């Protein structure tokens with residue numbers, strides 16, 4: 600059997616090939632549009648120079664408009680494809696379950712970085728830059744009311760291929776009635792879907808509280824409730840040092856593990872400082888990075 604890392608790689612390759620094919624189809628469509636649309640025909644040789652020039656100018660404008668239209672349609676299609684990829688179905692064995700890590704056959708060295716409480720204009724762009732530079736895909740557990748104030752960042756996270764999880768609308772810690780829990784999850788899920796096309800089946804309760812009504816609702820709705828196996832404790836903000844944050848992650852690192860980080864909810868400058876070194880150290884230890892969706896979807 601192919602190892603899980605190969606499968607993830609093959610999966611990403613197939614998405615790239617789809618994108619390339621769509622690009623080819625779009626360019627072919629432009630050629631076809633040119634050949635069948637009379638507005639785009641070559642100007643008549645009987646026209647004088649000025650008429651020809653005016654005619655060409657109009658045709659170029661028309662052509663650009665048409666190409667732009669096709670290009671925009673292609674982008675919408677690619678975004679839909681990306682959304683489909685990110686909108687994976689949680690395998691049945693994980694639906695309605697709480698997961699801290701996943702033990703894979705042969706202890707395959709894959710790891711998932713997760714970022715909670717964003718998007719934040721202070722931290723999320725820096726985190727996205729680092730992840731892009733390091734070619735790492737992560738999972739963002741976003742807070743609904745924060746998504747509402749940063750819709751572009753939300754779209755950017757998805758456009759850059761990261762997975763999305765639901766982290767409630769308000770990020771409160773109190774007890775929830777079933778209807779209040781439903782409101783917290785559903786309003787967030789609806790906004791994520793409206794903005795990005797992603798329907799997420801991942802949920803993480805604020806502060807990891809498992810017994811205040813949120814998780815029971817999530818289980819009932821067949822969400823996979825995603826906890827973590829390594830806590831960097833970056834939520835301690837001012838009290839934690841960058842080396843300690845990295846040590847916290849590495850102390851508990853394990854194949855199939857999930858690492859807890861934050862890109863919102865306070866001053867996360869230590870997280871930003873620690874992230875490149877943490878990624879480098881994990882790569883040196885032989886880990887490959889996967890999203891939580893990929894972690895759950897790797898065949899065992």
Ligand SMILES: [Zn+2]
Pocket residue numbers: 715716766770804805806864
């Ligand atoms: Zn949180």
